Amino acid sequence: MAEAFTEYQEVGVTDPLRQGDVLEAVDAATSMWQRHLLIITADCDFAHAKHQGRVTCVPLLTADEYLTEMQVPKIRERLVKKRLVAIRATLSRAGAPGISDQRLREWASEEPPATIIMRLGLEGPTAQQARADFEAIRMIDAPVSNLKESIDSLVEAQLLGKGHPKRENALKSVMSPLQDAYVRPPGDALFLASIARKLDSGYFAYLRHLEQVWEPEISIGQRRIEAKYRRISRIRDRFTHALVQRFAMVFMSIGLPREYEDLRDLYSELLGDDFK
Incomplete structure (x- = not known):
């Protein structure tokens, strides 16, 4: 019988x-960002003690x-934006005062939709649709x-009001x-189906969140009283290399100032104007 595939090895x-x-936290109450960690410190740093005892890791979150x-x-x-566009159009047609998207969104959570509609002075079909948008x-x-x-709330919200999609399309x-x-x-x-024995419900290594653990606080063999983490497995080299490559790409990108981007876009538009 063929051995089941796993991304980790004992x-x-x-x-x-x-x-x-x-690594797995000894304290079961540890937050999801620190519960399971994957070491990304390079092997050469361990070999030559370049890491000064600090082990750099990324969290392994459950898929959910x-x-x-x-x-x-x-x-x-995306779904809220669609409803806000509809509400703004309704208010414009009704001659109601302009309200920012942020304020409309906050208002929807602060008061019942029926109260909001009453305060806006909306009536008839217009009021019904606006109420559905606020409820959504x-x-x-x-x-x-x-x-x-x-998922349930996002699907149900799409089914409120006139012209709503079919449930199957809302779910999709x-x-x-x-x-x-x-x-x-x-x-x-990066998705990993399993990260250790009995931990096979699906996980994502998230590369924008870093954690550092002191090496003496990691138990790799006999349990130590001072240990905060225990090593439970090792991800196979191919997946580790793919993950580290992704990590490098995330932080290799250099962002540029908004002012530069605006000026760059202006030059692009000016070039287009020359050929109109």
Whole structure:
């Protein structure tokens, strides 16, 4: 019988600490950013003690944690923006005073939609649609405790008001970007199906968040009283190298000032003007 595929390998107590090792916090109450860590400190730094005892790591978040923290907010912003555009159009037609998007969004969470509609003085079909838009924003921004609740609220919010999509299309608009995060993850993350024995529910290494652990606080063999982390596995070299390469690309990009970008765009537009 063929051995099941895993991205990690077992590691012995005599194997030295190295890049790709997975650490697990001894304290079960540790935050998701510190619960499971992947070492990215280079092997040569360990060999020559260049790291001065500081072991640099990136967090390994569960798939639900990563999607909820990093991908759901993008979907939420897209759906809220669509509702805000509709509300602004409604207010413009009704001759109501201009209100910023930020204030409209805050208002949706502060007061019931019916109260907001009354304060705006809207009536009839216009009032009904505006109320649905405010209810949708309120639902989208409502606190949730897990990924399933997030998905449910984002889908249900799309079904409020006239001209709403079919449920299957509303679900697809939410699920497609979440599923894409597995197949085509952004450059600052890498999916791993399993990171150690019995830890095979799906994880994302998130490369924009760094943690440092003192090497003496890491147990690789016999448990030590002062240990805050224990090594539980080692990610195979191919995946470790891919992750470190992604990490380098994330921080290799150099951002330039907004003023420069505005001036650059102006020169681009001026060139276009010469040929009109």
